[in-house]
Amino acid sequence: MKQTETAIADPKMHTETPWWRGAAIYQIYPRSFCDSNGDGIGDLNGIASRLDHVARLGVDAIWISPFFTSPMKDFGYDVADYCDVDPIFGTLADFDALVKRAHELGLKVTIDQVYAHTSDIHPWFAESRQDRTNARADWYVWADPKPDGSPPSNWQSVFGGPAWTWDARRCQYYLHNFLSSQPQVNAHNPEVQEALLGAMKFWLDRGVDGFRLDALNFLMHDPTLRDNPPAPDDGRRKTRPFDFQLKIYNQSHPDILKFIQRVRNLCDDYGAVFTVAEVGGDLAETEMKAFTAGDRHLNSAYGFDFLYADRLTPHFVEKAVAKWPDAPGMGWPSWAFENHDAPRALSRWCAPDQREPFARLKAMLFASLRGNIIVYQGEELGLTQVDIPFEQLQDPEAIANWPLTLSRDGARTPMPWLVQSGEGGFTSGAPWLPLGEENLSRAVDRQEGDPASLLNLTTRLLRLRRETPALRIGSFEVIHADECLLAIRRVLGEQSIAGLFNLSSVPVVWPHGLVREGKEMASVNGATVGQLPPFGALLIEERI
Structure with missing residues (x-):
């Protein structure tokens, strides 16, 4: 299914610029956007029912966080079937209807692809762990213990503890860089690469316009399993064993670039498909630039600079944007001030009594940046971080590291649509997370009717960016x-x-x-x- 490229005129280059260059993209966290069936969890039909709101903002595309079949131990980032929809979100037919509606509204559709690991209930892993000789025995990273029975290397998990778990079926350890229920795929295996590209093709054939490749620098490891060296003491407090190492051998293998070239070749076969790498960690800047350099790699990289910053200052902005100069061979950045993993920006960057004017300033600055800008759902309303009590936490990282780790749940709370309609018009049932009274007061219907609201200002600024070539791609x-x-x-x-x-x-x-x-x-x-x-x-x- 060849897609038709949508482009904008570039008077400087006298060429056509791809639709994604300079685009504004709206991130949707499906569990929290809109619930259509009253079970308290957002779903695909709920997203489709509210796409008019997104289109009115003046964005170019939506990015939908994982909705694939999953046991939800990491809320969809533990995929059990790359080519199906989890029943809590709907069906493939619902997804097709969503894509159709988005395209009718002029919105491109991008989705996550989580290739570095699967769920431990994925059929591939179920077969791989049976023994050492089955057809998928080498589809995951398995290794024998050291002579004393300890793990094969000193690698640590992002979520805490060793990155290795013992499996009695094979009498070996398997690698997991995140939860133990998220076994690491062996992407060095050509058969695994073919299977991952097959999953990407499945969604391309359903009309998807782009992909965010999650945790891409974790895709391949050092096959010799060398120990990571200790990280130098930089004076910062270390709250996880993961922070005590330089992550040299458990991730970031050079052959990731070869797989990226295969991804690019496949996407080029389908026309104007947007690809953005999510890369975090100590070497993020170097890897983002490598993954996006030239014209045979990914289109863009997802920057973390603003997501965890405690303050927004002129010098901080200057330093962040300077990393991506307009130079030959340099990739194209994608910026976010907020997302589903980071605290809401207004709760980090200003005092409570400054939030209204600061939100307006932030919206104008965001619309003025060079690169793609990714608006997180509710950011256009000025939503703030909700304080979730321990007994209501859902985030596995926050539960495991309570109270030292700030819960990601506080930025994942449901979207408030109607100020006087039960649970903010998000659901007719009990929401999976509380909305927060402060955020309920910022509901869409209340702001839509107020010409001076942040929602209407954001709409004006995004449309100004879209209609002004210098702001978009200058x-x-x-x-x-x-x-x-x-x-x-x-x-x-x-x-x-x-x-x-x-x-x-x-x-x-x-x-x-x-x-x-x-x-x-x-x-x-x-x-x-x-x-x-x-x-x-x-x-x-x-x-x-």
């Missing part, structure tokens, strides 16, 4: 950064746009001659030419 330059003021310039062809952002709670007067005179395109928090009130921001189309 060059990016930081022209000033101090303790309070960030000034940027976006340029494409004859269009030049200056952005001025006061990231502080005090008024700022910008230096004379910093930007050229021109037409005001957008303003928040009372910003005017020459002066920025606290958290004020301004976009100006400069006269050239």
Whole structure:
């Protein structure tokens, strides 16, 4: 099924630019978006019923977090069948209907692919663990113990404890970089690669427009199982055994690049398919650039810079964007301020009494960045982190490391649609996580009718970005950064746009001659030419 490429004009290059370059993408966490059947868990039909809201925002695509068959020990990131929908989310027919509706609304559809590991109930693993001679015996990472019976290497799991679990059937250890119920696939095996590419083809044939490749740097390990060296003491507190090592041998094998080239070849066969790598860890920047370099690798990499930052400052923004210069052979970044794994940005970056003006500033800055921007569901409403008590926690990492690890559940709470409709219009039953009273007050229906709401501001800014080539795909330059003021310039062809952002709670007067005179395109928090009130921001189309 060959897909038709949607492109935008690039006056600078006199060529067509792929739809994904500079796109705004809306992340949907399916458990928490909308529940259509009253079981308290969001589903595919619920997503389809609310796609009008997403389309009105002015984004280009949606990204749906895992909805595949799974025991849900890691909420879908433990896949038991790559080519089916878990019954709690619906059916393949429901997915097909969702894709059809999205395309009718002009939205591309991207989905997660989790290739580094499967669930331990996946049929591949069930067969692999039977003995050492079956057809899939080498589809996962198995190894004999050391002579004293201890694990084959010192590798540690991200979620705590050794990355090896003993299996009495084979009298061997199997590797798992996350939960013990998420065995590591042996992606060095050509048969495994074929099976993974087959799963990708399955979804391409159903009309999917792109993929986020989860934990891609964990896909391949050092086959000789060498011990990781200890990490140097950098003064930071280490809360997991995983943090005490340099992750050199349990992940990031050079042959990952060869598999990426195979992914790219398959996606190219289907036309304009977007691919973005999720890469975290000590070597993230190096690996992201390697995975996206040139024209035979992935299109983009998913940056973590903003997701765990405690503060948003001009110098922090300057440093983050400088990692992805507009240079030959350099990949294309994808930015997120929030996602399902990170605390809500407004709960990290400002005091509670500053959240309303800061949210407006944040929205304008986000819409002005070079790269793709990924809006997490509810970010357009200004949702904050919900404090989930221990007895209601669902997140396995938070439960295992309580109270030292901040629960991811606080950013996964249900989407509030209707302020006066039971559980925020999310479900007619009992929601799998509490909505949080503060977030309920920010429901979609309350903000839709308020022209001054964050929702309507976000809509205006996303549409401005979509309709303004310089904001979408133009060059990016930081022209000033101090303790309070960030000034940027976006340029494409004859269009030049200056952005001025006061990231502080005090008024700022910008230096004379910093930007050229021109037409005001957008303003928040009372910003005017020459002066920025606290958290004020301004976009100006400069006269050239």
